[in-house]
Amino acid sequence: MKAIQFSRYGGPDVLDIVEIDPPHPSPGEVRIRVRAAGVNPSDWKRREGQYRTFEEVTFPAGVGVEASGIVEEIGPGVSNTFVGDAVFGYGEATMAERAVLTHWVHKPDDLPFEIAGGLPVISETAWRSLDESGVKSGETLLVSGAAGGIGSAVLQLARIRGITVIGTASPQKHDYIRDLGAIPTTYEPGLADRVRQLAPDGVDAALDVAGSGIIPELIAMTGDPARVLSVADFSAEEYGAKFSRGPPKEPERVLADVARLYSKGLFRLRIEQSFPLERTAEALSISAAGRVTGKLIISP
Structure with a gap:
């Protein structure tokens, strides 16, 4: 089978498309096409060695x-999943x-494989x-x-939890932000002043998903480092803020809930x-540039 691998840390050039034997699932695992x-x-x-x-x-x-696909092989101890089932979740390589x-x-019939992946x-x-x-x-999140x-x-x-959200993005993405139920603003200098105008009573918490070195500014806006959390900036804890890291917590429950929300039209x-698999290096380079709206997908 074809797979993407790298044998040293580095840029896109270290990625190779190789022919290898298909993996076999260990206990509690499944293999998918x-x-x-x-x-x-x-x-x-990870490829860069960070x-x-x-x-x-x-x-x-x-x-x-992560991936979606059709189950081809069942590992020992797996129940309620069978060869031929359509599934999505966390995996390796x-x-x-x-x-x-x-x-x-299990993937609902109305959830496309591309989105599930x-x-x-x-x-x-x-x-x-x-x-x-x-x-x-009832609180406000930046x-x-x-x-x-x-x-x-x-x-x-x-939005589903009843939280008001102010989200930063480039101006051309503001309609997208509004469509998802949030209040958009830009991330250029002067963010604190713009947020103050949008939320005169202040923001209750801030979440950094971009890793753009904004932690001190977010702390100043919330007034409390304990109310600032990042999933992308490893330095967050140096400022007293939180850094959220894996492994995933209760992933099956969360994925099942999100699939149900998708089926109800509440999540997209x-x-x-x-x-295609052959263009994985290009896809990762686009991701690294940091201007993706939504998600990029590899379809082998």
């Missing part, structure tokens, strides 16, 4: 941590024709971040980097572009 795999910032950050201080990588290493999933749920990371991260931020119904995959999920889940995901 991949229909869609989501692109996440963690993919290119995680090497706290995560061991064995070369050659695969790329991708998912940018490949076949991949092993470690956490998954891009849901796990953003939905679980958004759900966890809202929980850990402590923001409640989201820095609101138009990307995680930001898009945060806006929708926060914009797929900006889909790439």
Whole structure:
């Protein structure tokens, strides 16, 4: 089968498309024929070696941590999932024709494979971040980097929870932000003044999903570092703010809930572009540029 691998840390040029034997699931796992795999910032950050201080990588290493597809092989101890089932969830080296999933749920018929393949990371991260931020119904949340995959999920889940959201994005994405139920603003200098005009009573919490070095400014706007959380800036804790990290918490429950929300028309995901496996390096480069609206997908 074809798969994307890298044998050293570096830029897009270290990625290779290789022919390898299909993986086999261990106990509690399943193998799928991949229909869609989501692109996440963690993919290119891991490839660059940004995680090497706290995560061991064995070369050659695969790329991708989420996917949707059809179950081909069942690992020992797996029940209620059968060969031929359509599923989506977390896995290993998912940018490949076949991949092993470690956490998954069944895919509803009305949820396209392309969208399902891009849901796990953003939905679980958004759900966890809202929980850990402590923001409640009736409060106001500022989201820095609101138009990307995680930001898009945060806006929708926060709206469902009754939270008012102000989201930063470039001007051309403001209609998209409004469409997801949030109040848009730009992220240029003067953010505090603009937020003050939009929320005269202040913001109760702030969430950084862009990792753009804005933590001190967010702390100044909330007045309390404990009400600022980042999923992208490793330095957040140096300022007294929170940094939310994996592994995923109760991923099956979250994915099942988000799938139900999708079926009810309460949650959606914009797929900006889909790439064949051979163009994975290009997709990761676009992700690294930081201007994606919604999600990028690899379709082997």
